[in-house]
Amino acid sequence: MGEPAGAAAGQGTVDAARVVGVDLGGTKIAAALVAEDGTCGEVRTVPTPGAEGPEALLAAVTDLVRDVLAGDGRLAAVRGGERATSGDRLPLGGGRSVAVGIGAAGAIDRDQGVVVSSTDTLAGWAGTPVAARLRDALGVPVAVLNDVDAHALGEARHGAAAGAGSALVVAAGTGIGAAVVLDGDVLPGAHHMAGEMGHLPVPGAEGLFCACGREGHLEAIASGVGLAHLYAALTTDALTSREIVALADRGDAAAQETVRRSATALGRGLAGVVTVLDPEVLLLTGGLAEAGDLWWSSVEAALRADLVDHLADIPLRLGALGPRAAIVGAAEAARDLLAVPMPTPSTPPTPSTPPTPSTPPTPSTPPTPSTPPTPSTPPTPSTPPTTPPATPPSLPPAT
Template identity: 45%
Template sequence: MSEVRRPPVVAALDIGGTKTAAAIVTRHGEVVDRITAPTPGRAGATAILDTAADLVGRLRARAAGTRVHAVGVGSAGVIDHRTGRVLSATDALAGWAGTDLRGRLCELLGLPVAVVNDVHAHALGETRHGVAVGHETTLFIAVGTGIGASFVIDGTVLAGAHSAAGHAGHQPSPYAVGLACTCGGREHLEAIASGPGLTEEYVRRTGQPVDDLRTVAARAADGDDLAIEVVLLGGTAVGSAVGGLVNMLDPAVVVIGGGVSGLGDAWWQALRDAVRRETLPSLVGVPVLASTLGSDAPLLGAAALAWEGTA
């Protein structure tokens, strides 16, 4: 009796500052298996790569009989879209800058590897399989520990001449007056509207230390006036910046994702109101939508790149 030949699949990796996720993905964007592990960010590039390769290896073992065609990677940091090398990264990933991410994973896994920044991967996931399917141009904004963006044109990410396009959090914001940014600059959007930025704003207003944004969100839900003001401020600051980007890029659709986007209806309403105040009259109809794929989005976007790179 002949062996049944299963359709090939690809492996996808989402390498973040705290967690690395891996998945097996079909050509149609179905996640058939997944696994995660903490990212050993302080242990250096070799440990990070070994963790990623181990996750893919475990998935391949569990998918015995199915050929893994290639690997797609969405990674934190600025990724050279031509070479797959990490150009720069935050301190959360020690020694990550300068890593030949594509080449090292090719060696470890013996498979073709496609690499992109993690926010770009998220945007690709939404345009290929999520809420932005069918749109010619998509502006994606991720609001979380940092604030990143991606502009996708006909299914292709605009990487920029230096592979650094998308640093939406590092544009000036009128809501961040006097605030230092993690990049070393001042008065940037990320300093006021990211998760840590909003948490610090609440502490400044109340003098009360809190663990993180979840505490602020819970207090806002309980009717804490200052917490509500901070939530609304965050939505307004992001919306103002998005409105300016809409005026510049004229996207068919805007998609917002990231952990901060889970702050609830008040944050979303403040954001959408601010977008409308900033956009030109001809652009007020551009839809502003919530990401629908959640943590699967970067995996699906990375998988799409893997399929394309080996087509």
């Protein structure tokens, strides 16, 4: 089996900041206070109301977080058809900083805290603005990331990949999920899908259908569901992956062949991704990673057989945090929010005193209109002379 590394999660004293990690899964929601060293307080769980839609999911998470912070034991489970209310509970912070991290199924836009895409397991989940809605409900900073990314972040900071500059963390359980860790944080990818190797086409998966509806993907043969489908194809018997592994442990030939083929497909898929990424450490987690020596030896043999010599000695480790890894990683994402200083709003400049408007010039007194000239008295017509005109000269007498 791969080498375990890192410290397992356990009971611890939470630090001055109260940080809650939440693992929102398809069947249950688990939450706990998480200390700076990665240790968890009591993990509380409630059933996931996945078929009831986003409103019910967000209400369940809100109530559970309040219960964890209050520590009063009143879980937000459905009792007698009524959901417990939280209006009378203690203040969230108790005078200390509080933040909440959510690891949730689906492709998550981590910057915006929005579900980009999701399967039908959580009805109507795609498009839900999880961070904004929970921030409004709880009044505290909320970080949201994919559940496998949360799992990887927990292992990278406090588990089997702690101290590694880079790691590929693969969760093999009901499905196949993976995340790429670089310098202690998870790479999201341009479309929030970095590391999703479950949808790689692999040899051996021909004729088997993935949950995405396509044939021949890694998840169709290497996941717990894929293992059960492969066994049914080989035997026509319908058993769960847990039952098949138990049969293999007891020496059942068909069960052993199923486990070997499923694990070999995973090993070959891992070799392809390791060749592309060249991580410092390869980590396997999830329920199938605990399936026993036959499963683990088959994965490792196929992995190392397909790797070039220069990569063939990559450390292959078993996750250290177990089912609490996603809770720890979600809390780490929330703690990162608290570590970022809030920008201090700049003091708005004191508005300059507007210049006193100059006194408008006193309008000059309009000139007094000149008195129109007195019209001159028309000249008195001259008096005709009173002297009678001169007597005209006498004509000389005719001769």
